[in-house]
Structure formats: structure tokens, C-alpha cells
Amino acid sequence: MQKSTTIIGILEMFEDYYSYRDVQARFAVGNSTITDIKKKFAVMDIPLKELTTKSPKVIESMFYANQHPGKNLPLPDFSQIYTKLTDKKSKSNLYFIWRGYKKVHPDGYQYTQFKYYLKKWLDENHLEENLRMVVERMLGEIIYIVILV
Template sequence: MQDYNTIIGAIQMRLNKCPTRSVMDRFRIGSSTLNLIMSRYKAFDLTIDELEAMSPKEVEKLFYPQKNLQRKEVPLPDFQYYYDRIHAPNSRINISFCWLDYKEKNPEGYEKSQFYEYYQRFVQEKDDLVLQSTFSDLEDFYDTIVPPPPARKPNGKPTVENHVRYLETH
């Protein structure tokens, strides 16, 4: 969140055709912050004079509201499709190509780092499901071929009779 002076100053400098780098250096902000300020300024359809007439708190709340309006609700990409493309036999596709394909189809969609993060979560969930089903299959396998252990006394030691019976049956 930027303060009133940064918001107004950055807008004024950009309206006066100052280079982006000069504005960024002057207010010590990044390009994404400057782009955010300018895009919100254009979306509000207010003049710089109208903004200057407002109180500093009003301007800050206008540009940085309490509710997070920075990202519209963007549906998740079809990660199964991209996973299949990446893992197809003889595929030369990687996650970067998938993101570029996604961005072509969804210009307002997730940026690269978010796309990568959500893809990694998808892959992790997929791996967890595979592991879970593998362990479930192994448990079923052991339940059918390995008999239960002999009964134990309350002190935790197997009884001799149960041990002998166990050995006789197996």
C-alpha cells in the first residue's frame, strides 16, 4: 500500500510524460506498483484535480480498499490437460510453454509465478493420491497373505501356547 504523496506524485509524473524509470526511482516503487496505481487511476475516471481535492485517507482507501480487489475471481486452469501434455511420450513441452499457452487463451488469467505454484500444488495432490492408493493396495495385499500376529498377554509378551499354535498353522 502506498501513501497519498506517492499515489498523487506518480500519477502527476506519468501524466507529464516522465519516463517510468524516473517515477520508479523518485518514489522507490516497482513497475508493478506503478502499473497498479495507473490502471486504478484510469479505471476511476477521475481527474488529478479531483484526486487532489480528496483527503489523503480517501485517496489511499480508493486505491487500496480494505476488501482485496486486486484479483478478479479467475478460475483455475485445466492442470490435468497441461500435466498430460508435459508427460506425454516424446513430449518437448515444459511448464513455461504451458503457461504461454494458458496466457494466450486467458489474458486476464494468472501470472507465471501463480500458475507455477498452482501447478505444483496440483502435481503434489496427484502424487499424494497415487501414494495413498498404493499404500491402500499394499495393506489389502498384506491382509490376505500375512496372518495376524499371535495373541499377547497384557504385559505385551506373546503367550507360549499361542506362539506354538501360530507356528503349527503356518
């Protein structure tokens, strides 16, 4: 499942006649992912400008329907978990929080899926680590110098 910015970026690059190789290099996705996004967009029959006005969650749900059909397992309150994990006085770790979740919901998600949904929640609510900046430049125009002290 790709994020909405990746989906829009791929479609915009193809609208500007970029090649598969250029799109792969920019977004680090494979041919099958690119083809899948293009096919799904062609079926939708809406213009790209209209798609860009929609919210990220709506765009992702348009391209990727329910990833786990039939699974209606309860999820914990991730904001509370985040607070516990980032509190300096708390000695909680994710594994013990998950064990508490499993005591309350014995049929709930296993540890790996629990971590997956927590990471998904963190990506949606705390984006500091997920930011990217595209720098378009001509060779030799600007030199970036990084000095490590």
C-alpha cells in the first residue's frame, strides 16, 4: 500500500511523460506497483486535478480498499500507548503493552500486526521521521557542503 503523496506523484510524473525508470528512481517502487496504480486510476475515470483535492485517507482508500476484509479486531488507543512509550518516567516497553492488550483481547492482533498498526498510526499522526524533500537541480549549478563537527 502506497501513501497518497506517492500515488499522486506517480500519476503526475506519467502525466508529464516520465519513463517507468524515472518514476522508479524517484519513488523507490517496482514496475508492478506503478502499473497497478495506473490501472486503478484509469478505471476511476476522474481527472488528476480532482483527485489531488481529496484528503490523503480518501485517496488511499480509493486505491487500496480494505486490506484485511473480515477482520474487525479491536485496536488499542494508540495515543495512550504513545504517551506511555515517550514518558520519561514510564518503564513500559511495547512488548509488555502488547501483553496487556492480549489479556484484555485474547483474540486480538499478534505482536507483529500490533507493531504494524502502531507504526501506521505513528506515520499518520507523527510525521517527523517520514518527511522527504525533493531537490530539483542542474548539475554543477549549486554545491552542497556538509561539515560534520
